[in-house]
Amino acid sequence: MMKKSLIFVSLLLIFGMMAPLLSQSRVVHLNRGRLWHSFHYAQECEPLADWRTMSYGLDSPGYNITEMSSNIGGTYSHMIAGGFFLSALRTIDPDTVQGWMDFALNGDRNTSWDSGMQPFIAKKHEKVWKNGENYYLAVDPDEAEEIIVSVWEKDPQYSDYSTSNKKFNVQVTRTVRQWSGSQADEDYVIVDYSIKSLRTELFGLDSAVLLFTYGMGPTPRAWNYTNPNYLSGARNTQSRHFPDKKLVTFWAGDYRNTIEDESFGYYEYYSYNPMSGENELRQEYMAPRKAALKILDIKLNNKPLDYQFVWCAGQESQDYEGPFSGVAGFENKYEAMKNPMLLYRAFADTNSAFMGDSRLYAVFAIGPFNLRGMGRGELKVTIAEMVGGIDYAKARSYTLADKAKVAAAADSAIAYLNERVEFNYQNQYRVPMPPPGPVFHVSALDSSGIVANLISFNDSAEYIADPHQGSPDLAGYRIYRSAQYPFGPWEKIADIPKKDPRFWNAGNQRYEYKDLRVALGYGYYYSVTSYDSGHDAWAVNPAVSVPSLESSIYANRSKTRFYTTLKPMDADYDLSKIAVVPNPFYVSSGLDNVGDRKMIQFVNLPAECTIRIFTLRGDLVKTIHHDSPLSGVAKWNQISEYGQYVKSGMYFYKVESKNYEHTGKFAIIN
Structure with missing residues (x-):
């Protein structure tokens, strides 16, 4: 039995909190093409907040909530937070862990814009071309259309004397690239990390370990609709690791704790059809795409390194530590980074009970390795992040019987993107570019x-x-x-x-x-x-x-x-052609745009006129002053002069212009 509900049922969504957060200057957004993403100055996306959607996170398709007339139930995000953890042993005491830094889930825990506040200080976090100067490669054909460069390093003004969590003598440079103007390349980003020893410091890192960690969960909108009684963070995420391709994929699977099949966010609902007078069954795949992470390169001083991979199941609630939940002390954290199976609820077998039944982290462990001091040691890690699958039109037309088509299309898209990012990287971030779209x-x-x-x-x-x-x-x-x-x-x-x-x-x-x-x-x-x-x-x-x-x-x-409007009629035009659409107005026959379903239109108006709406008793309901040289249409949202929605029934209207007047009637049927 499939889940069915009326589409106008209200959902209480934490996503409504996103609007003020998206404007924070310390988070830079990629929001031009189909794939949208956010970068905090010391991690990807906003810091972890128990899996609530706080910023764009591989949103496909991305959209700005301020462009929407109402809340549609959540975003098409695929990542909640990401980046890396760093730990190492003390150079002068190799049996002691020097420290542990979080640049993955809580980047502002160890990094600050202000001097003396945290072990690391953010030095740079901005787009190379702030106003899109390189769109369609107009300025630099040998680079990406958009680049974000972020730099953070050890803060010499911060005192770690009273803490056992000591600073590291490194500078981190993160370079993000995207080609958002081309359909061939808009569905991925490539992220370069450089961890380099400071030139001013004699010592670098001894027996260092990195743990790249990503909270993945496609998608909040699908999870909110299919499982509205659960907290944020999809529990039905499926994932596969392909070691030969250094690729990990993620998608919305069938949640084992329900009898419905929610694969790829499949959801059924009823919507009223005013023509038939019936509630009709409709469907939508709300998570029709797969996301993927791909290791393109790992090099220590130009020598390749390998990685270990595991998944970790996040806590069911109050998840702020990710894979380190319950891993206390720097020594235990360090050992878990060396052997990621020691992390919280870690597993490597896709048959694990955690797969498809928990919030999911993907973890790539690198090291131990040594980084020579005085700027002589550098570790480079390049990761591609991508999302692909069927387009939104098919997501709304396919039924549950088409689930195999949805999966096949997603697999095909990821295979294409995997080849595309390899081609891009092999050609030093150069890809062919289509001609620019016209204004x-x-x-x-x-x-x-x-x-x-x-x-x-x-x-x-x-x-x-x-x-x-x-x-x-x-x-x-x-x-x-x-x-x-x-x-x-x-x-x-x-x-x-x-x-x-x-x-x-x-x-x-x-x-x-x-x-x-x-x-x-x-x-x-x-x-x-x-x-x-x-x-x-x-x-x-x-x-x-x-x-x-x-x-x-x-x-x-x-x-x-x-x-869609009409040019205004001439001043001496006979107003008898003025009409109301739709008429009668049914509760669900309004405009097919979210937030516009109560709009009634007065059409074939002159440029200047006054519309008065009355009840059958002659009570004035609303006065509309139309004054537009560009439009012969006026809209009414069914709100009276007293700020209340009007009731169903028959209404009269009177239109007055300089030379003519016209009366008519219309009905509202709820």
């Missing part, structure tokens, strides 16, 4: 009485040279539309070859596409991408042929809805 404008069609949205843009992108080939190669454009959310589902509505006379207006030197398949008063998101025709030989490596590439839908989309 576009959406407006009402300038023809009275025709309901359509006009998408227009100029041809400036056609004169921008490919960053590697050296000459322009744009072959055409594609237009996408979403009637639901700013992240989709996207529908391709047009494919426009370069200078196609059907769309190119030589008079105003702009492309123009009329989207006629829209409804008056409804809101839509749009995206315009560019594509090329590929190249037989890539200029960077002529042995590589480049297929046709398309720019990212997400990197060049409208962030607010455009509401």
Whole structure:
């Protein structure tokens, strides 16, 4: 039996706390393409808060809650926190642990922006190009589109005299790269870590160990819906380790403690259909993608090192220590980092009872190793983080019978991304790039009485040279539309070859596409991408042929809805064509956008008029002053002059302009 509930059932979600946190200056966000991620100055994502969603964490698709009209139940995050722990033995007393630092789950525990406050001080944490100057590789074709550089090191002003947790003579540099403007490469980030001894210190690290640790749980939205009575942090996460590929995958499995099949966040619900007057069963995969972590390289002074891998099951509640829960004392922590099976609820067998029944950490242990002092020792670790699977449209159309298709698509996507990050790394962070998406404008069609949205843009992108080939190669454009959310589902509505006379207006030197398949008063998101025709030989490596590439839908989309409207009628226009839509208004027949379901539209209005709404008894309910030279539509959210939602029933309205007046009626049926 599948879980079914009315879609309008209210959920109490901790995600509602995210809004003020996303603006913190000490967390830098990657939020341009489909994959969004956050980096704290000393770890990935915000510090661990019992698995509550506090920042973007490999969100796919990513979205900004301020762009949404209401809470949809959580994010599409796949990581809650990540980074590494560091420990080592004392140089002058090799039988004693020098200290233990957390740069994975509680980065602000050991690192501060302020001098003298913590063993480590953050020296740098910012994007290289703060305003997107390298989008589409416009500035540096040999680098990523976006780079975040963070540096933290031993704070000489901090006194560790009274504590047994001694500082380490190292500097950590983390470099994050993303190619968010290309559909071929937008679904991963590559993170480089450099742990280097300080030039000013004679000693480096003796018998040091690193423990890269990631809290993985796809996705909060799926977990909130399928198991609303549990705390944050999915317990149904499945994972597999592929040692030959140095790859670990994660996805939402079927939670063994329920009789329903929740694989990939499958959820069924009822939604009211005003045409049939019935609640109809609908479904959605709320975690349709797999996430993966891949070790691309580990080198100590340019010599390769290996790693040990285990999973750890997190505490059921009050989880703030991760794999070190119950591991007391620096000596025990150090030994557990050397032998990760000593960590809290560690396991290496996928048949473990913990798999698919607990919050899940992925742990990569490196060491012990020695790091020479005076800047002569350096450990480099490069990790790729990726998310792939079916698109959002299929996630909403596939049924439970299609579960195998969802899994196969996710596996195929991860296999592609695995090859893609290897190609990227082997080519020193250089990848072919599609032409840039054009700046576009959406407006009402300038023809009275025709309901359509006009998408227009100029041809400036056609004169921008490919960053590697050296000459322009744009072959055409594609237009996408979403009637639901700013992240989709996207529908391709047009494919426009370069200078196609059907769309190119030589008079105003702009492309123009009329989207006629829209409804008056409804809101839509749009995206315009560019594509090329590929190249037989890539200029960077002529042995590589480049297929046709398309720019990212997400990197060049409208962030607010455009509401389909009509141009205002002339001042002397007969107001008899004014209408109310929808009429009658059913409780669930409102606009198909979250938060807009109570909107009623008055259409075919003049630029200036006053609308008054009355009950059958003649009581004034609402007065609307319409004054817009661009729109012949006015919206009403069914809230009266007294701030209350109106009741169901029949209503009259009167529209007055300078020269005419018109009366009509409409019904609200709840």
